[in-house]
Amino acid sequence: MKKQHIYILLAIASVIYSCNKTKKTDLTKMPTVENTSKKEVIYQVFTRLFGNTNTNNKPWGSMEENGVGKFNDFTDKALKEIKNLGVTHIWYTGVPHHDVITDYTQYGISADDPDVVKGRAGSPYAVKDYYNVNPDLAVNVEKRLEEFKALIERTHKAGLKVIIDIVPNHIARNYKGLTNPVGVEDFGATDDKKVIYNVNNNFYYNPNETFKVPVWENGYSPLGDEKHPLVDNYFDENPAKWTGNGSRMSQPNINDWYETVKINYGISPEGKKDFNELPAGFENEDYKTHFDFWKDKTVPSSWTKFRDIALYWIDFGVDGFRYDMAEMVPVEFWSYMNSSIKMKNPDAFLMAEVYNPNLYRDYIKKGKMDYLYDKVQLYDTLKHVMQGYGKTDNIPPIQDNLKDIEHHMLHFLENHDEQRIASPEFAANAEKGKPAMVVSATISTSPTMIYFGQEVGEPGAEDAGFGKPSRTSIFDYIGVPHLQRWVNNKQFDGGQSTESEKQLRDFYSRLLNFTINSSALAGNYQDIHQFNRENTQNYTDKVLSFVRWSSNEKLIIISNFDADNGHEFELKLPNTIIKEWQFNNGVYKVSDALYNQFSSELVVENGIGTVSVKLKPLESFILKIQ
Template identity: 70%
Template sequence: MKKKTVVYQVFTRLFGNTNSTNKPWGTIEENGVGKFSDFTDKALAEIKDLGVTHIWYTGVLHHAVINDYTAYGISNDDPDVVKGRAGSPYAVKDYYNVNPDLAVDASKRLDEFKELVKRTHKAGMKVIIDIVPNHIARNYEGLTNPEGVVDFGANDNTDVEYDVNNNFYYIPGTEFSVPQWQDGYLPLGGEENELSDSKFKETPAKWTGNGSRLTQPHFNDWYETVKINYGVRPDGSKDFEELPQEFAQKGHQAHFEFWNNKSIPDSWNKFKDIALYWLDFGVDGFRFDMAEMVPVEFWSFLNSNIKMKNPDAFLLAEVYNPNLYRDYIHKGKMDYLYDKVELYDSIKHIMKGYGWTDHIPVVQKGMADIEHHMLHFLENHDEQRIASPDFVGKAELAKPAMVVSATLSTSPTMIYFGQEVGEPGAEDAGFGKPSRTSIFDYIGVPHHQRWMNNKQFDGGQLSNDEKKLRDFYKSLLNFTILSDALMGEYQDIHFFNKDRTDGYDHRVLSFVRWCKNEKLIIVSNFDADKSYDFQLKIPEDIIAKWELKNREYSLIEELYYGDGKKLHIENGIGVINMELKPLESFIFRIEE
C-alpha cells in the first residue's frame, strides 16, 4: 500500500555552512557558503532518519551571483540586476548547469551535483529541484548547452513586441533602466563594484518577470528577471490550441498524444528539453515556481512529456489561486500544489491566536475532491519562520499545527530545514528583512548550525528544548510515512464534540483517520496556556463503519509511544476521557 510522502526542503547553499560571522552583505569569504559535498552520507542518513522520503534541493541551478568565476568562462553578474550578493535562485542564468558556489571545484560542479544525487538515492531518498518556467535572469548565458540547444532569445525577432516563437516580450526601440532604489537599499549595501553603476545594458528592453511592461521596472517588481513568452499575446489571447475540457479526466498519455505533432511555441520545447535533461541526470521530480503565471496548456504538454519518461516523477507547483487548483491538477497534470491559501493560512491564524479550529474541517471538506494533491507545510523559503516574532515567536507553538498538517489528509507533508530545531530567521543578511532565512545572501543559520555540530550532524550543540523539538518532528514524521490509515479515510469529529462535549472549544481540534487494518483518533490542543479536560466522543456512524462492539478497547498513543487510555463504547457511541495539556496532541490507535 502506498504511504505518505515527506519532503525536506533545504536551501542548498546554506545547509553545510558552519561560518557564524553573519555580516550583512558579507562576501562568500566573510560569511561562508555550503557545498554539495557537505551532504555527506552521515548528513543524509540523519535527514532520512527524521522521516523524510524526498529532498528538495533549493537553489541548485546556476543563477546570477556576485562572485568572480571568469576563470571558468562564466561572465560576471551585474549587481544592479541581482538581488543580494549570493543572488536569487529564481533568476536562473544557465539551465544546463549548477551554481558554481556550491562546488569545491567550480569546473566540476555538474559532477559534484551528480555525486550528491547518487548519495541521496543511496540514502533511500528521492531528489527534487526547481524549474522556474515563468522567468529567467536578465543576463541568461548557457555555457554548457547540449548539442542542438539554442539559448533563450538567441533567435528572437527583437523588432516586435511579440511573436509566437520569441522567447521574450520586447519594448522595441527602448533601453532598459534599472529601478529607483528605495528604503535605503543600494546594491551590495553600497559597496563599490565596477559593475554597480545603476546601469545594465539591455536593448531593446524586455518585459520584467512579473509581467511589468515598463522599461524601468519598479523596485518591487522582479527586476532581476525577464518574462518568458509561451505564445500568449500581449492582449491575453492564445496563439496555440486550447486543451478540450474533457482532457481534465484523461491521463498523461492522452495529453502527450494530444500535443504530439501540433505546432507549439518555441519556449514550450525549450523547457521540455530542460526537464528531460534533468530526468536523464537522475533527478526524480521538480518544484515549479509560480506555475499559475504560465498557461495550463503548457503544463499539460510539459508534464505529460515528463510522465511519459518517468511515470513516478514528483511534480509540485506553486499555485496560490484556489479557483485555478483543479485546472492545474487535472488539465495541467500536476501531482501536487501548495495548500497555502486554504490550510496554511487557516492554521497560521489559529497559531497566532485569532483563528478558530472550526475553519479546518470546512477547508478539508472544500478540498475533499483534491485533498491528495494539496501539499501541506508550515514553513518554506517564502514564509516567515514559525519562531520569528513576526509569526508566533516560539517554535513549540507549531506542535499541534504540525500534527494536524501532517495527519489531516493523504497529501505530502513538507518541512523546511531548520524548522525541526526552531530556527527563527533572525539574521540581517543584507537584501530583505529578518523573519525569513535569507535566500539572497551568504549567511549562517544558527539553530541549524548547532544541529550540524561542525559537520558531525548529530545535534551535539542543540539545547535540550531544541533536541526535544527535533525528537517530536522525528516521531511524528516517521509515524506518518509508516501509517496505512493516513492514506485512507477521514472524518471530522470536531463539530460533533463542540456541540455535545463540555470543556471542548475552538482551540481544540479532533478528527479520525482509518483503513481496514488501522483506526486512528487524533486530537490537538492549540492553546499555549490552557489545559482541557473532557470526554471526547466518537459518533455512532463512525463506530458502525469501524464495526466496533459495545465494550472497552485499549488505545496505543503513537506520537509519544504511550498507552493506558481506553475507548469505552456504549449504545454505539465511543468515549475517551481526555486530559490535554497546553500544545499537546495525541494520535490514538485502537487495539482490536
C-alpha cells in the first residue's frame, strides 16, 4: 500500500551512514550461507491485471468497461513462460477478499461503501474476509475458492511455489467473514467497545465517538464524478476505531489509511506490552525453540486469529506469505506466528516489509522472518545511480553493513509500491534498469524479485482514476499495455511485443536463469570496486565491480551505469582474491555468461590479476573464469 511521509523520512535517515563517504576497501568476504545451494526468484504479479486484455483504460472505469483478469488466465502456458523467465516463486498479489465497488450482493457478499474504499477495484491491503478470495478473480463467483485452489495446483505443476499477502497490521473497516471455519469469530466480534483498549480487543476504540469520513481535498471524491447511492460522506461505525496507520482520530485525514482499522496486538496506548517478551539470547534460537516458548503462554486474541489465518492457507496449499508493514506489529507476535507456520511447513517462504535498518536483525532473528525488503539501502541507492546523480561508490558499504544478514535481504527494482523504471518519474528508460538489475540479482545470495511487466519495460503511464501515472494502479480496473502485448490475446508468446520489448525480456530471462543455476551466486562475495577506484585509470563512479565464487565457479561482475558513455580500462583483482582462488602467475580465459559475445583474459602477475574490459553504455558482463 502507499506509505506515508514518515517512511520517506525514515528511509532518508537510515541511509546516512558510512556509504556516504569514501572508505578504504573492506576485503572481508561475505560468509557462505548454510543450506543454500541456489538463489531464488520471485515474480510479483498483480493477479487481477495479468490476464486483462481490455485496452480501454478509462479513468475510474468499471470492470465491464476496463476489464479484469481472472485466476483462470494463469494457464499452463502462461505459467510455463513465467517459469522459463527464471522464476521459482509467484507472489499472487491481491488474492484475499478485499473491498471492491462491484456489486456482489446476489452472492451474499455485502456491498462496500465507496467512502471507505480506495479506487473502484479497491485496495488489496484492506482485506474484508481472510477466509475467502477476491470475487473479481473468479469466473464463477460461487466457486472462487475452488478456482484459486486449481490455480495453486497448476502453479505447483509448473514447478513454481505460491506466495500470497497477509496484512496483520490492519483490515478493512467493514470486515465480514462469510466462510469462516467452524469456531472462528470475526475480528472485533467479542470486543469490549466501551473502552479504548483491552488486551483481547482486536481493535482500539474511541468510546462515545462516531467515525467520520475524511474531508476530501484537491477536488477528490470517491469514484471520481460518478453518482453512487453509497457516496454520501457517511460510513456507519460507532464507536469509531483507530485507523490502520495509527491515527487515533475519529475523522482521519485523507492521507491516512482511512479505509482500514488498526489491529491491537496487546500494546496499550501508552506503549505497555501485555504479553510475554522473548528471553535474552532468543535471537540465537531456532523456530522450534520459539514455538515451544509460546506453547504455554497466553497471547492476545489478535495473535491467534492471524496465526489461524496463516495456517488455514498453508493447509490450502499456499507455500508462503508476504507480510505488509511488518514493523508496525510487535516482533514477539512474529516469533509466535512464524514459528507456528514453520512447524507446519519448515520450507514456508516468509518475506516482509521492514523499512528501518535498525530493526532488521530483530525481525530476522527474533521474528523468524526469512526475508526483508532491502529498500532504504540497496534499492534507494541503486535508484539514485540509475537516475544519474548517485555514485556506485555508495553500494559496496551497504553489502559490508549487511554482511551478517545479506541472505535475508530481498532485492528488487520494482514492486507495486515503487515507480516503474521506465516511467519519466524514475528513469524514463527501461534500459537503465539493466546494469542495476545485474547488480541487484548477483551481488548477494538473497532472493531477487521482479514485478510483472518489468521484464517488458512497462512504464505505468495510465491515469487509472485513484491510481496515477508512474505506478501501475493497484486500486483500479486497468490494462497494462506493454504486458498486454506480450500476453497477446492470452497466447502468452510476445506475439504483439515490440522488438525492444522482446530484447528486454530476453535480457531478464538470461540474467534470472543464470542466477538460479549459479553456485557462485550462492557462495562468496568480495568487493573490488574501491580497489579499482584507487588503482585503475578510467574506472569511474559510474561503474561497479565485484567478484563471486564457489568451489567450482568463479565470476567477475562488472556493470556500467553510464547511459551516454562506454568505458574501457584494465580491471584489477587484488592479491587477496588471487590468493583465495589459489591462482598462480599465468593467463586464464574469461567469457561473458550473459550473452557469450565477449571474452578476454585474466592475466595474473606478481599476485595481481588484470582483465582488459571494454563496456558499452549500460552494458554489464558476468565474466566466468574458465
